[in-house]
Amino acid sequence: MRLRMMEISVGAFLITGALALLMLALNVSGLSLSETKQSYTLYARFENIGGLTPRSKVTMSGVLVGKVVNISLDPEQLMALVEMEVDSDVNFLSVDSSASILTAGLLGEKYIGVSPGAEDEMLKHGDMFEDTQSALVLEELVGKFLFNQASD
Numbered sequence: 420m421r422l423r424m425m426e427i428s429v430g431a432f433l434i435t436g437a438l439a440l441l442m443l444a445l446n447v448s449g450l451s452l453s454e455t456k457q458s459y460t461l462y463a464r465f466e467n468i469g470g471l472t473p474r475s476k477v478t479m480s481g482v483l484v485g486k487v488v489n490i491s492l493d494p495e496q497l498m499a500l501v502e503m504e505v506d507s508d509v510n511f512l513s514v515d516s517s518a519s520i521l522t523a524g525l526l527g528e529k530y531i532g533v534s535p536g537a538e539d540e541m542l543k544h545g546d547m548f549e550d551t552q553s554a555l556v557l558e559e560l561v562g563k564f565l566f567n568q569a570s571d
Contacts, residue, residue, distance in 0.1 A: 456506050456507070456508075457506070457507040458485060458504040458505055458506050458507055459504070459505055459507055459543070459544040460488070460502060460503070460504055460505075460544055460545060461502075461503055461505055461512075461542055461544075461545075461546055461547070461548065462500060462501065462502055462503075462545070462546070462547045462548070463500075463501045463503070463518040463531070463547065463548040463551050464493060464496060464498040464499065464500055464501075464547070464551060465498060465499045465501060465520060465551050465553045465554070466498055466499075466553045467499070467553040467554055467556060468490060468499045468501065468520060468529070468553070468554060469520060469529060469553065469554025469555070469556050470527065470529045470554065471487065471490065471501065471520055471529040471530075471531070471554065472487070472490070472529070473487050473488060473489060473490060474486055474487060475487040475528075475529055475530050475531065476530040476531070477503050477504075477505060477530065477531045477533060478530060478531070478532055478533070479509065479532070479533045479534075479535070484505055484506050484509045484533065485503050485504050485505035485506055485509070486503065486504055487501060487502070487503050487531065488502045488503060488504050489501075489502040490502070501518075501531070503531065510541065511535070511541065512533065512535060512536075512541060512542045513535060513536040513537060513538040513539070513540060513541055513542070514536065514538050514540045514541070514542055514546070514549070515536030515537065515538045515549070515550065516533060516534060516535050516536040516542065516548060516550070517533070517534045517536070517548065517550035517551065517552065518531050518532070518533050518534075518548040518550070518551050518552075519531070519532045519533075519534070519551065519552035520532075520552065520553060520554035521554075522554070522555070529554060533548075536550075
């Protein structure tokens with residue numbers, strides 16, 4: 420009887436551990452088992468996305484407000500066109516709001532940071548951020564620094 424109870428305890432512990440690992444994997448990957456929120460689509464053009472990927476976060480003041488859905492090359496302006504879904508309850512982004520590609524943490528995870536504007540007119544489904552700031556690329560900064568040192 421005691422051996423049977425020990426086997427049940429070990430089995431329950433292993434199942435709990437497997438579920439905890441599954442939840443950790445879902446949280447780290449950005450996937451979710453919960454239903455999706457209502458959202459609307461916004462676009463932004465960047466000269467350099469520097470490692471931004473689909474499913475990257477879109478934040479405002481550090482709060483998650485959406486995600487990157489698609490990244491493509493705009494054939495007319497030859498810039499990266501980023502499509503993002505923003506939660507519908509974030510309906511107060513004015514037309515002069517700006518979008519910047521930022522880096523989180525030491526590993527360099529890229530995400531989009533949105534800064535609100537002051538205009539009265541708000542962004543709607545399908546609108547474009549006019550004010551954008553591309554990602555800072557470390558190799559470019561080092562190259563500029565070395566080039567300035569060599570020219571002195």
